[in-house]
Amino acid sequence: MDFNHDHFALFELPRTFRLDAAALDARYREIQAQVHPDKFVHAGEADQRLSLQWATRINEAYQTLKKPLPRAKYLLHLAGQNIGAENNTAMPMDFLIDQMEWREAVAEARAAGEHHELEHLHHRLMRDISERYDELAMLLDEQHDHVQAADRVRRLMFLDKLLFEIDDAMAALEER
Numbered sequence: 001m002d003f004n005h006d007h008f009a010l011f012e013l014p015r016t017f018r019l020d021a022a023a024l025d026a027r028y029r030e031i032q033a034q035v036h037p038d039k040f041v042h043a044g045e046a047d048q049r050l051s052l053q054w055a056t057r058i059n060e061a062y063q064t065l066k067k068p069l070p071r072a073k074y075l076l077h078l079a080g081q082n083i084g085a086e087n088n089t090a091m092p093m094d095f096l097i098d099q100m101e102w103r104e105a106v107a108e109a110r111a112a113g114e115h116h117e118l119e120h121l122h123h124r125l126m127r128d129i130s131e132r133y134d135e136l137a138m139l140l141d142e143q144h145d146h147v148q149a150a151d152r153v154r155r156l157m158f159l160d161k162l163l164f165e166i167d168d169a170m171a172a173l174e175e176r
Contacts, residue, residue, distance in 0.1 A: 003053075006078055007061035017072055017140040019065060028062045068133050069160055072140065072153050081146035083153050095155060102162055110169040118170045125166065129159050 008015040011027040033039075035054035040047050064070045076083055091099075102125070109117040132152060139149040 003057065007065050007074060010058065010061050011065065013065075015075065015078065017068070017075060017137045019071065021066065024062070024065055028058065031058050068136075069153065069156055072136055072149065072156070075140055076146055076150055076153065079144075079146045081150050083150040085154055085157060089154075091155065091158070095158075099158055099162065103165070106162070106166055106169055110172065113173055113176070115170060115173045118166055118173070122163070122166045122170065125159065125163055129156065129163065132156055132159070 002009075006015070010031070011024055013019065013024060013027070032055065035051050035058060037048065037051045037055055040051040043051070064074050073083060102121070105121055106118065108114075109121065132155065136149060136152045136156070139145045139152060
């Protein structure tokens with residue numbers, strides 16, 4: 001194994017957004033079985049340290065590839081496309097209005113204690129996110145349109161935060 005390999009090469013997977021999750025999981029288990037520090041307990045200090053470095057590297061790569069949003073960010077990074085999340089928060093007005101409406105609906109359902117409505121919002125948002133990931137897959141894997149893909153990733157980051165807010169509101173109601 002080579003520390004210079006990108007995450008996809010580490011797992012011997014194609015550099016695509018659409019990923020075979022079962023293949024990723026299987027390769028992760030195989031590699032971890034080879035490099036896990038427990039296998040090097042009786043080895044020299046240098047080998048133990050190298051094992052720990054490899055285990056850490058493999059874990060980080062796996063965490064990045066197993067979730068779609070970090071995977072998309074990583075693919076854009078590999079393509080040299082900065083998503084500009086820190087300094088490019090400009091969004092189309094209709095998207096921002098949708099965000100405001102979503103957040104108002106979440107706040108109202110939370111304040112009213114309507115767990116069922118929060119679940120409904122959660123399911124609606126999950127469908128929307130799924131459709132956006134399908135579009136992102138097409139932009140990354142087929143069209144190789146990294147500029148548009150970066151825009152979609154920024155939007156998905158907003159939606160991911162919204163999903164967290166919905167989940168947080170549901171958890172708060174369950175604690176009552």
